Amino acid sequence: MSFFEAIDITKHFGGLAAVNDLGFEVRQGEIFGLIGPNGSGKTTVFNLINGYYPLTGGNILFEGRQINGLPTWKICKLGIGRTFQVVKPLRRMTVLENVTASAFNHTGDLKVAKAKAEEVLDFCRLGHKKDFLASGLTIGDRKRLEIARSLATSPKLLLLDETMAGLTPQEQGEGVELIRKVRDSGVTIIIVEHIMRVIMNLCDRIMCISYGMKLAEGLPEEVANNQDVVEAYLGKE
Ligand SMILES: Nc1ncnc2c1ncn2[C@@H]1O[C@H](COP(=O)(O)OP(=O)(O)O)[C@@H](O)[C@H]1O
Numbered sequence: 674m675s676f677f678e679a680i681d682i683t684k685h686f687g688g689l690a691a692v693n694d695l696g697f698e699v700r701q702g703e704i705f706g707l708i709g710p711n712g713s714g715k716t717t718v719f720n721l722i723n724g725y726y727p728l729t730g731g732n733i734l735f736e737g738r739q740i741n742g743l744p745t746w747k748i749c750k751l752g753i754g755r756t757f758q759v760v761k762p763l764r765r766m767t768v769l770e771n772v773t774a775s776a777f778n779h780t781g782d783l784k785v786a787k788a789k790a791e792e793v794l795d796f797c798r799l800g801h802k803k804d805f806l807a808s809g810l811t812i813g814d815r816k817r818l819e820i821a822r823s824l825a826t827s828p829k830l831l832l833l834d835e836t837m838a839g840l841t842p843q844e845q846g847e848g849v850e851l852i853r854k855v856r857d858s859g860v861t862i863i864i865v866e867h868i869m870r871v872i873m874n875l876c877d878r879i880m881c882i883s884y885g886m887k888l889a890e891g892l893p894e895e896v897a898n899n900q901d902v903v904e905a906y907l908g909k910e
């Protein structure tokens with residue numbers, strides 16, 4: 674049984690095939706990178722995995738079980754967490770309240786949720802800012818908060834969507850360190866990221882998509898040097 678498997682998944686928006694007959698597997702414990710030019714369908718793949726959009730075709734299996742067709746909350750309960758490309762914390766709540774709210778959705782017990790939130794914030798090195806309003810955080814801390822909120826749902830598989838965009842090189846380094854720590858704690862990760870240095874540093878394997886279809890898949894160096902991948906990013910010239 675594979676840990677995670679997308680089988681020939683397709684998503685049409687009207688006449689546009691945003692994801693087109695895409696198949697891939699993710700092994701337990703790995704960091705799997707999903708790359709591709711803007712508009713190639715990466716965020717849509719995440720929205721299909723977590724049930725935000727229904728599939729037009731195909732199947733998604735998690736721990737051997739078909740999850741397509743289930744509501745998002747159920748998929749989250751089964752152990753798939755995600756962050757959003759555009760971070761949207763509850764701005765008028767504190768950092769701790771934000772993470773507690775996520776944990777509460779998962780546990781249904783406020784005391785347990787708060788303890789989980791404290792633990793996750795310490796893990797993400799945000800504990801010292803737990804009483805800050807989310808609206809007052811730097812972009813780097815907001816991205817960390819976004820990761821903390823997803824971890825509060827105790828995911829087995831975490832989908833990270835461009836968590837490094839807009840960060841300084843130093844913040845990127847800290848982000849890489851945090852993501853590695855998350856993986857080492859037993860969470861499998863699929864990461865969408867534009868910053869190739871981050872991808873090459875973190876990922877065990879990479880898949881590149883273009884127009885919703887697979888261009889290449891394999892070890893980071895193999896994919897980064899693949900001629901089709903280079904052309905998709907830079908054009909044929
Ligand atoms: N809800 C939607 N309705 C219509 N088109 C969409 C929707 N979401 C995404 N798309 C289109 O699907 C394609 C893939 O988008 P997206 O998955 O966001 O790409 P990426 O994350 O790789 O930049 C784009 O052409 C985008 O305009």
Ligand SMILES: [Mg+2]
Nearest residue numbers: 715716717758
């Ligand atoms: Mg996107």
